[in-house]
Amino acid sequence: MQNRTLELLKSYHLKATPQRIEILNVIESLGHANIDEIYEVAKKKHSTMSLATVYKNITALLEKNILNEVALNNFKSKYEIVKDRHAHLVCKECGYVQDIELNQEIKHISKDISSDYNFNFENLELNIYGVCSKCSK
Amino acid sequence: MQNRTLELLKSYHLKATPQRIEILNVIESLGHANIDEIYEVAKKKHSTMSLATVYKNITALLEKNILNEVALNNFKSKYEIVKDRHAHLVCKECGYVQDIELNQEIKHISKDISSDYNFNFENLELNIYGVCSKCSK
DNA sequence: TCCTAATTAATAATTTTTATTTGTAATAAT
DNA sequence: ATTATTACAAATAAAAATTATTAATTAGGA
Ligand SMILES: [Mn+2]
Ligand SMILES: [Mn+2]
Ligand SMILES: [Zn+2]
Ligand SMILES: [Zn+2]
Numbered sequence: 136m137q138n139r140t141l142e143l144l145k146s147y148h149l150k151a152t153p154q155r156i157e158i159l160n161v162i163e164s165l166g167h168a169n170i171d172e173i174y175e176v177a178k179k180k181h182s183t184m185s186l187a188t189v190y191k192n193i194t195a196l197l198e199k200n201i202l203n204e205v206a207l208n209n210f211k212s213k214y215e216i217v218k219d220r221h222a223h224l225v226c227k228e229c230g231y232v233q234d235i236e237l238n239q240e241i242k243h244i245s246k247d248i249s250s251d252y253n254f255n256f257e258n259l260e261l262n263i264y265g266v267c268s269k270c271s272k
Numbered sequence: 273m274q275n276r277t278l279e280l281l282k283s284y285h286l287k288a289t290p291q292r293i294e295i296l297n298v299i300e301s302l303g304h305a306n307i308d309e310i311y312e313v314a315k316k317k318h319s320t321m322s323l324a325t326v327y328k329n330i331t332a333l334l335e336k337n338i339l340n341e342v343a344l345n346n347f348k349s350k351y352e353i354v355k356d357r358h359a360h361l362v363c364k365e366c367g368y369v370q371d372i373e374l375n376q377e378i379k380h381i382s383k384d385i386s387s388d389y390n391f392n393f394e395n396l397e398l399n400i401y402g403v404c405s406k407c408s409k
Numbered sequence: 410t411c412c413t414a415a416t417t418a419a420t421a422a423t424t425t426t427t428a429t430t431t432g433t434a435a436t437a438a439t
Numbered sequence: 440a441t442t443a444t445t446a447c448a449a450a451t452a453a454a455a456a457t458t459a460t461t462a463a464t465t466a467g468g469a
Contacts, residue, residue: 260399
C-alpha cells in the first residue's frame with residue numbers, strides 16, 4: 136500500500152478501511168482487474184467481504200479519480216490505479232490487459248481535437264486488441 | 273436498408289427478418305446506439321418487438337462482424353455498423369459518440385506493436401473523451 | 410476516550426442479460 | 440406454386456449483475 140494512496144484517501148475524506156486498502160492492493164498487484172477478480176482475491180484476506188462492498192468502493196474510488204475504468208469489448212470493465220497516460224494491449228482470448236508506452240505521436244492528438252472539432256478534450260484512450268503471446272501458442 | 277447488408281446477411285445464413293432489418297436501420301441512422309436506444313426506436317415500427325430479440329440479434333451480428341461494439345467508460349456499450357477504421361469522440365456528459373478520421377500517425381502504430389511486443393495485433397480502438405459542444409454550453 | 414459520520418456485512422430489490430418454449434415466417438427444395 | 444426445413448420471434452422464465460436498505464461496526468477526529 137502506497138503512502139501516496141493513503142494520503143489520497145484522506146484528502147478525499149475516504150476512510151482507510153482494511154477492505155478498501157485490500158481492494159486497492161489487489162488492483163495494484165494485478166495491474167488491471169474486474170469486479171469479480173477483485174472480489175475473489177480480496178476475499179482471501181477478508182473472508183467476510185461482501186461483493187457489494189467491492190462495488191461501492193469501486194464507485195467511490197472512480198468518483199475521486201483514484202481509479203480508472205478500462206471498458207473492454209466483450210469483457211467486463213477492468214479497473215486500474217490512475218497513472219500516467221498509456222495505452223493498452225488487450226487479449227481477445229483471455230482478456231489480459233497490458234500497459235504499453237503511449238507513442239509520442241499520440242501525445243499531440245489532443246491539441247488537434249479541440250481545434251478541429253468543437254470538443255472539450257479531457258482524456259484519450261487507446262486500446263489495441265489482439266492475441267497475447269500466451270494465448271497464441 | 274443497404275443491399276450490401278442484405279447480401280451480408282444472406283452470406284452468413286442470417287435471415288433478413290423485418291426485425292433484424294429494422295435493428296440495422298436504427299443503428300445505421302443513429303450511427304452508434306446502445307441496446308435500449310435500439311429497442312426504443314425499433315419498437316415504434318414493430319410494437320411487439322421483444323428486448324430479447326434485440327439482444328439476440330446484436331449478439332448474432334457481432335459474431336458475424338456486421339456490427340462492432342464500442343465499449344465506453346461509464347455508459348453501456350454502443351454498437352455500430354462495421355466500417356473503415358476511425359476514432360471516436362465520446363461525450364462524458366451525454367454519451368454521444370461521434371466518428372472522426374483516424375489520424376495518419378495512428379495508422380502505422382499496428383506495425384510497431386507486433387515487433388515491439390510479442391502480440392498478435394488485430395485492431396485498434398481510439399476513444400477520445402471530453403464534453404461535446406451541446407453539453408458544454 | 411468519546412463522538413460521529415462513514416463504512417461494512419447481510420440481505421433484499423432492482424436491473425440487465427440469457428435461456429426456454431412454442432408458434433411463425435423466411436428461404437430452400439420439390 | 441406448394442411444401443419442407445430451419446432460423447427466428449415473442450413471451451416468459453431464469454440467471455446474472457448491480458444497486459438499495461438496514462442495522463451494527465469502526466476509523467478518525469475532537
Ligand atoms: Mn493500464
Ligand atoms: Mn464509430
Ligand atoms: Zn491471452
Ligand atoms: Zn454531450
